Amino acid sequence: MKKRLVALVAAGILLLTACAKIENITFTATIENVSDNNILVATTEDVGFDKASVRLTDVKIDFNLTKGQTVELTILPEIAESYPVQVTAVDIKQVK
Structure with missing residues (x-):
């Protein structure tokens, strides 16, 4: 009985960690x-x-993007493993 309870609790913890938001x-x-x-x-x-x-x-950009400019990007956690990696921005800000 104790072993089953421990196994059930462990399975529940694993399920909760697998559902954590990235x-x-x-x-x-x-x-x-x-x-x-x-x-x-x-x-x-x-x-x-x-x-x-x-x-x-799907990003609203309030400034002109130019080569050499420094920006702060916020991207989705899904990253396509290629070179260079491929990502999707959700926000972009100009760094002054």
Whole structure:
């Protein structure tokens, strides 16, 4: 009986941890290239990748994106493992 209870509690804990919400990722980067609905950036922080192709389809941008500009990006946690990685932005801010 005790073993079953311990196993049931352990299974419940595993289920709860598997359902934990994964947070968005925020980092600073320098724009290397600008195209329609997409930018190529080089990260200035250690976020697990050095370059990223960033989709901007659902992001409101209040400034002109230019090569060499530093921006703060918030991306969805889903990262396509390619080179450069492919990510989707949810927010972009100009760093002054």
